Amino acid sequence: MTEPAAPDDLAARPFDDLVAELQRIVQALEAGNLPLEESIARYREALRLHAAAELRLREAELTISELGRGMGADAAEEPATEGEA
Amino acid sequence: MPPDSDQATLWEAPRPAPRILRVSDLNRHIRVLLDGDPALADVWVEGEVSQPSYPPSGHCFFVLKDAASQVKAVLFREELVRATVRPEHGMHVILHGKVRAYEAQGSYQVYVESITPAGAGDLHQQYETLRTKLAAEGLFEERRKRPLPRWPRRIGIVTSPVGAVWRDIGNVMRRRYPIGELVLSPTIVQGPTASGAIVRALHRLYADTSIDLIILARGGGSLEDLWSFNDERVVRTVVEAPMPVVVGVGHESDVTLADFAADLRAPTPSAAAEQAVPDLAQFPAILDRLRDRASAAMISGLADRGAFLGQEGRALTRLLPDTRAARQRSAELVDRGHRALSARTARELAALTGLGDALRALSPTATLERGYAVARLADGSIVRDPAQATVGEPLEVVVARGTLSTRIEATAKTDEEVLR
Numbered sequence: 001m002t003e004p005a006a007p008d009d010l011a012a013r014p015f016d017d018l019v020a021e022l023q024r025i026v027q028a029l030e031a032g033n034l035p036l037e038e039s040i041a042r043y044r045e046a047l048r049l050h051a052a053a054e055l056r057l058r059e060a061e062l063t064i065s066e067l068g069r070g071m072g073a074d075a076a077e078e079p080a081t082e083g084e085a
Numbered sequence: 086m087p088p089d090s091d092q093a094t095l096w097e098a099p100r101p102a103p104r105i106l107r108v109s110d111l112n113r114h115i116r117v118l119l120d121g122d123p124a125l126a127d128v129w130v131e132g133e134v135s136q137p138s139y140p141p142s143g144h145c146f147f148v149l150k151d152a153a154s155q156v157k158a159v160l161f162r163e164e165l166v167r168a169t170v171r172p173e174h175g176m177h178v179i180l181h182g183k184v185r186a187y188e189a190q191g192s193y194q195v196y197v198e199s200i201t202p203a204g205a206g207d208l209h210q211q212y213e214t215l216r217t218k219l220a221a222e223g224l225f226e227e228r229r230k231r232p233l234p235r236w237p238r239r240i241g242i243v244t245s246p247v248g249a250v251w252r253d254i255g256n257v258m259r260r261r262y263p264i265g266e267l268v269l270s271p272t273i274v275q276g277p278t279a280s281g282a283i284v285r286a287l288h289r290l291y292a293d294t295s296i297d298l299i300i301l302a303r304g305g306g307s308l309e310d311l312w313s314f315n316d317e318r319v320v321r322t323v324v325e326a327p328m329p330v331v332v333g334v335g336h337e338s339d340v341t342l343a344d345f346a347a348d349l350r351a352p353t354p355s356a357a358a359e360q361a362v363p364d365l366a367q368f369p370a371i372l373d374r375l376r377d378r379a380s381a382a383m384i385s386g387l388a389d390r391g392a393f394l395g396q397e398g399r400a401l402t403r404l405l406p407d408t409r410a411a412r413q414r415s416a417e418l419v420d421r422g423h424r425a426l427s428a429r430t431a432r433e434l435a436a437l438t439g440l441g442d443a444l445r446a447l448s449p450t451a452t453l454e455r456g457y458a459v460a461r462l463a464d465g466s467i468v469r470d471p472a473q474a475t476v477g478e479p480l481e482v483v484v485a486r487g488t489l490s491t492r493i494e495a496t497a498k499t500d501e502e503v504l505r
Contacts (some may be wrong), residue, residue: 015264016236019368022375029382032389039386046379053372057365060263064255066246067270067289 010052018056022049109188116186119193125184130156130195131203132180137172147172149180149195157194158182168200170307177203208308212315216342219317224324225345231329233349233361237297239266240361241290241328243283244302246271250354254302257358262365268296274303280316287322298329300361301343302354305336314341323347333357394457453485471496 010018025046029039106114119125130149137147143162148155158180160172172178182198219225240258244250246269258265272286273279283301290296301323303314313319314334323330323346332347333354344350351357453459460468461481468474474493482489 014236014238019372019375022372022379026375026378026382029379029386032382032386034386036386036390039383043379043383046376050372050376050379054369056264057368057372060365062255062259062263063266065266065268067241067268067293068286 010048013052015053015056018049018053022046022053025049108191112186112188112191115193116188119184119186128180128182128184128195130180132156132178134172134174134176134178136174145172149178157192158197159194160197160200164198170200170202172200179203202307202309208312208315212342215315215317215320216345219320219342219346224320229324230348233329233331234297235363237265237362239268239293239296241268241270241293241296241299242302243270243272243286243290243299244354245274248304250302250304253355254300254358257355258362260366261359262362264365265362268293274313275306275310276313279313280319283313283316283319284322287319287326291325291327294327296328298331298361299326300331300333300354300357301347302333302357303335304354305339311335311339311341314343317342319343320346331357331361453483456485459483471498 025042028034029042029046034042132149132151132155135148135150135155137145139145143165145160145165147158147160149158150156160168165171170176170178179201180195180197180199182196184193185196186193223229242251242254244254251269255267258267268290270286270289272282274283287299287301290299301314303311311334314332320342323332323343326348329348330346331349331351332341332344333351333356334341334344335353337352340350349357349360351360459482461483462468462474463479463481466473468480474480474496476493476495478493480491480493482491
């Protein structure tokens with residue numbers, strides 16, 4: 001029986017994990033040999049994963065950081081204003 | 086020189102009365118003289134371009150000079166179109182062409198047939214030598230190349246923080262893969278100190294084990310501009326990378342030695358960004374298809390169970406005396422439920438979007454509401470098989486609005502095939 005994960009758990013998991021888990025559940029449901037209670041629990045989990053992954057896509061914003069600021073000659077003189085989110 | 090030729094007689098005029106030449110005679114003489122010299126018909130000359138002009142005729146006129154001298158040169162439109170470089174002031178070049186006099190001006194000039202940056206020949210030579218050497222070491226072999234991570238989380242970018250390349254990479258990532266994180270390791274990408282700077286920028290990323298993938302990129306330029314990417318230290322540093330490296334330098338036609346060393350060679354910086362990550366634009370549709378498949382599997386699973394319950398219900402009612410009305414009612418309910426479920430099962434999977442909500446309504450409570458019951462033993466386990474229960478044991482029957490306490494009077498098993 002799959003323990004339903006807390007919402008925080010899903011938010012912390014990488015997007016590809018959510019998708020992979022959703023894929024595994026779909027395959028298990030399609031195999032059709034789960035007991036009723038478990039298939040209902042898995043199905044609920046699938047809906048949660050779907051919602052979490054969709055939300056992640058909708059709210060995604062590219063993160064940008066920079067290494068080696070102040071490393072003198074290596075970095076160009078001008079700051080990188082372009083593309084900073 | 087034959088004594089009867091023009092050139093000979095010209096200078097053998099009688100002494101006392103010098104022959105007075107017209108300017109055009111002099112210039113023609115000089116032209117013929119230059120035309121007749123095979124060395125001047127095929128010259129290679131090296132120097133610095135000075136003050137090129139590009140009049141509307143489409144030709145290019147300039148002066149080629151060195152520390153001591155200068156000579157005029159002309160690059161006609163036809164050659165200019167074919168030339169790999171456009172003469173610019175201060176450019177150090179090698180010209181190939183012929184020297185001819187221009188009678189009308191009393192000057193001579195180089196008629197340029199081809200122009201190449203000086204030193205390019207050397208660079209090509211160096212490039213080939215180093216390529217051969219590194220290839221012999223096996224550094225460019227296909228089997229060295231690692232697959233890229235399908236879902237990189239942190240992507241290191243080595244490029245100049247100013248200019249179009251960094252901006253373009255950011256734009257591609259924002260469009261295709263906004264869930265990622267870019268870590269810029271800035272460097273200069275041109276000039277005599279660039280190679281060392283690129284090596285240090287790569288090492289800064291190598292030190293960060295959370296970096297999944299590196300993109301090394303630079304925009305287009307001349308062979309000299311891109312030269313740092315043919316530097317042996319840069320090439321070896323790319324080879325040593327602990328994580329896969331994608332190299333996108335210059336345009337399609339520019340292939341640097343760093344490109345050969347990369348795990349993946351992309352034709353341009355933007356292409357490098359595109360090839361490094363999956364395109365998430367397709368994912369909303371992929372996610373919806375997965376959800377719909379889950380719904381379809383649940384619905385068909387419930388329909389199967391409905392059919393099974395129908396059999397069980399009918400078997401059960403046979404065992405109960407004097408329950409004609411209840412039996413009829415039960416069978417009716419079972420059939421109705423079954424019909425409702427079967428109708429759903431028959432729908433096309435593709436039309437299933439939105440059924441997730443419908444399915445949520447199919448909770449056990451809703452199923453009970455339609456007349457099904459769940460039978461539980463004293464320990465709470467759900468009875469699926471008569472073998473689970475013994476005659477005389479208490480049985481709790483859960484219906485939509487409550488529970489019924491009863492005892493098992495008899496058990497019987499239905500046909501095996503019904504149980505699947």
